[in-house]
Amino acid sequence: MVVRGVGGIILVVLGAIWIAQGVGAMNGSAMSGHGQYAVLGVVVVLIGLFLLLRAWRVRKNQDLHQRP
Numbered sequence: 001m002v003v004r005g006v007g008g009i010i011l012v013v014l015g016a017i018w019i020a021q022g023v024g025a026m027n028g029s030a031m032s033g034h035g036q037y038a039v040l041g042v043v044v045v046l047i048g049l050f051l052l053l054r055a056w057r058v059r060k061n062q063d064l065h066q067r068p
Contacts, residue, residue: 001062004055011048015041 020026022038031037 001055001058004051004058008048008051008053008055011044011051013048015044015046015048017041018044 017026018031018041019038020041021029021031022033022035022041024033026032
């Protein structure tokens with residue numbers, strides 16, 4: 001659960017950086033201004049959000065099963 005959560009956060013942040021670079025909002029790399037990196041960033045963000053959702057559901061289910 002923790003690995004999914006941390007991995008999801010890392011992927012969301014990385015994807016957001018790629019989107020910013022792909023649309024030209026963040027300069028300073030070879031990725032700046034290339035739209036394909038923005039598309040890849042969206043995919044990475046979605047994967048990260050999926051991992052966060054799974055971690056949250058597992059945590060929620062564990063909490064429900066532990067309550068008397």
